[in-house]
Amino acid sequence: MLHQISSACALLALALSASATQATGPGPEACGNLTQALGSKTVVSNVLSMNYIDSVKSYFNTEQSKFKPSCIVYPTSADDVSLAIKAIRHSESRFAIKAGGHNPNDFYSSVDKGVLIDLCDMTEKSYDEDSTLATYQPGGDFGDVYEYFAKWNRTVVGARLAGVGTGLALSGGLSYLSSQYGLACDSFRELEVVLPSGEIVTASENVNPDLFYGLRGGGGNAYGVVTKYTVQSYPADTFYAGIVVYLFQHNSSVLDAISDFITYNEDPKAAIIGTYMKLPTPGFDLNLDEAIIMFLVYDGPDAGNAFKNFTDIPHLVNTLGQKTYTEVVNMPIPNSAELNAGRNTFRVTVHGGDETGIANLNTLYEKWVDWGNDNKGKYLLTSFDIQPIPKSLTDASNSNYGGNAMQMPDGPWYWVNYLLTASPLLSEKDLDEVNQSYKELVEAVPPTEGLPLFINDASHDQNPLTTYGGYAKLKEIKARYDPDGYFANYTGGWAFP
Numbered sequence: 393m394l395h396q397i398s399s400a401c402a403l404l405a406l407a408l409s410a411s412a413t414q415a416t417g418p419g420p421e422a423c424g425n426l427t428q429a430l431g432s433k434t435v436v437s438n439v440l441s442m443n444y445i446d447s448v449k450s451y452f453n454t455e456q457s458k459f460k461p462s463c464i465v466y467p468t469s470a471d472d473v474s475l476a477i478k479a480i481r482h483s484e485s486r487f488a489i490k491a492g493g494h495n496p497n498d499f500y501s502s503v504d505k506g507v508l509i510d511l512c513d514m515t516e517k518s519y520d521e522d523s524t525l526a527t528y529q530p531g532g533d534f535g536d537v538y539e540y541f542a543k544w545n546r547t548v549v550g551a552r553l554a555g556v557g558t559g560l561a562l563s564g565g566l567s568y569l570s571s572q573y574g575l576a577c578d579s580f581r582e583l584e585v586v587l588p589s590g591e592i593v594t595a596s597e598n599v600n601p602d603l604f605y606g607l608r609g610g611g612g613n614a615y616g617v618v619t620k621y622t623v624q625s626y627p628a629d630t631f632y633a634g635i636v637v638y639l640f641q642h643n644s645s646v647l648d649a650i651s652d653f654i655t656y657n658e659d660p661k662a663a664i665i666g667t668y669m670k671l672p673t674p675g676f677d678l679n680l681d682e683a684i685i686m687f688l689v690y691d692g693p694d695a696g697n698a699f700k701n702f703t704d705i706p707h708l709v710n711t712l713g714q715k716t717y718t719e720v721v722n723m724p725i726p727n728s729a730e731l732n733a734g735r736n737t738f739r740v741t742v743h744g745g746d747e748t749g750i751a752n753l754n755t756l757y758e759k760w761v762d763w764g765n766d767n768k769g770k771y772l773l774t775s776f777d778i779q780p781i782p783k784s785l786t787d788a789s790n791s792n793y794g795g796n797a798m799q800m801p802d803g804p805w806y807w808v809n810y811l812l813t814a815s816p817l818l819s820e821k822d823l824d825e826v827n828q829s830y831k832e833l834v835e836a837v838p839p840t841e842g843l844p845l846f847i848n849d850a851s852h853d854q855n856p857l858t859t860y861g862g863y864a865k866l867k868e869i870k871a872r873y874d875p876d877g878y879f880a881n882y883t884g885g886w887a888f889p
């Protein structure tokens with residue numbers, strides 16, 4: 393009995409000391425101040441509350457759900473964000489800014505024992521029929537944004553999947569409409585920004601143009617928090633779009649069709665992304681664990697012959713037909729961005745559209761297939777996604793204010809996004825090993841020099857910003873707007889080495 397009482401006392405003491413540890417330190421101090429200033433509806437510290445659970449569970453890389461913020465702030469205005477930044481800064485707490493939570497890198501939009509600023513409640517939007525300018529706040533996902541502007545048969549340049557968040561635009565943002573209008577950031581006209589000092593400013597061509605430049609593709613959470621986007625909108629009427637699914641036995645024909653598209657397609661209304669996927673069936677060789685999905689999208693009711701090379705190849709499924717833009721961004725099925733959540737990492741490479749670059753595509757692909765075969769059982773999914781960057785896209789980008797932070801060299805060239813969803817059964821040590829081996833796979837063929845590594849698809853260790861034409865300028869802007877390195881030191885994000 394005595395033994396039981398002393399065990400219970402020990403447990404109680406442990407619980408008290410754990411809560412005492414949690415209740416002190418910069419994170420809890422910032423949370424205490426924030427709760428006083430903004431109220432307990434806006435600042436949630438209870439790890440069992442539904443809001444808290446929703447915020448920490450909704451990451452595309454579920455490894456980030458292990459982190460436990462000291463509290464989560466749900467701002468509804470730029471003033472709230474400003475107050476939060478000032479309070480967090482005062483307490484010297486770590487923090488993170490979260491929009492859609494799709495960046496797979498740890499601490500980019502997640503934080504452990506610090507303050508998470510979840511922008512999900514900032515969802516106001518507006519449309520001005522005279523100027524055709526659209527505004528949206530950073531909360532919600534691009535599906536919500538598209539649905540709102542569809543009332544006017546308009547849309548904005550954003551994600552190709554409805555579920556992805558608006559942080560995509562600050563890192564460029566490749567859309568099905570990009571070949572016509574450039575990346576998402578090329579359509580920015582004015583941004584409302586809370587600086588690392590907490591000051592609320594405007595960034596546009598005429599006001600703080602250097603900040604505007606940095607935010608046009610130079611990454612989120614580096615120069616401040618964007619609380620409102622004003623962007624050029626575009627018409628969205630009937631699209632001719634769908635997916636075509638092939639067995640892997642047609643891999644080389646599909647790769648040839650993609651290569652031809654990269655090199656020769658000059659119709660900016662035609663957009664594709666080619667996704668080669670491998671799932672795990674260790675020990676079987678039935679070819680049922682591999683598929684190729686082509687996403688084909690034409691901005692117009694009739695694609696003519698734009699996709700004939702793809703439809704001529706024998707396929708299992710073809711859903712091509714007339715669609716609204718909302719239907720296009722929900723291909724192959726609604727919520728696919730969420731369904732793929734797991735132990736995810738991204739890596740990216742870039743190659744030219746010339747003969748050498750196209751030859752490289754075949755090598756990259758073969759190496760990826762070999763890696764997939766050699767590592768069966770260690771992953772739930774790996775995919776190899778080919779994204780053409782035509783000249784019409786780089787022209788459109790460069791025609792806006794002299795180009796974005798990437799200073800995109802003339803197309804054609806292409807990005808390949810590698811996705812690895814590691815097996816949930818791997819130990820932390822095995823997970824590190826499989827990630828290391830995936831890194832070596834991607835590094836086996838060096839990217840083409842002079843082309844930018846896309847930060848939306850990059851791993852934290854790839855230092856993608858250093859490949860940008862505007863890098864020297866970005867570094868200066870970072871130093872100007874984050875002079876004491878507050879964002880650099882207290883939140884995750886791309887490094888400026």
Ligand SMILES: Cc1cc2nc3c(=O)[nH]c(=O)nc-3n(C[C@H](O)[C@H](O)[C@H](O)COP(=O)(O)OP(=O)(O)OC[C@H]3O[C@@H](n4cnc5c(N)ncnc54)[C@H](O)[C@@H]3O)c2cc1C
Nearest residue numbers: 491492493494495501552557559560565566612613617618
């Ligand atoms: C399923 C899937 C599909 C994708 N499709 C595309 C695609 O079609 N095109 C494309 O270009 N990319 C695509 N991506 C990549 C995607 O753009 C990045 O993952 C991007 O980071 C997602 O933004 P988010 O708001 O969802 O994520 P978050 O992780 O919330 O934000 C990304 C980064 O931006 C910062 N940030 C977000 N909002 C703000 C803000 N308002 N102010 C300051 N900093 C901010 C965050 O702190 C974080 O560092 C896709 C990713 C996934 C997982």
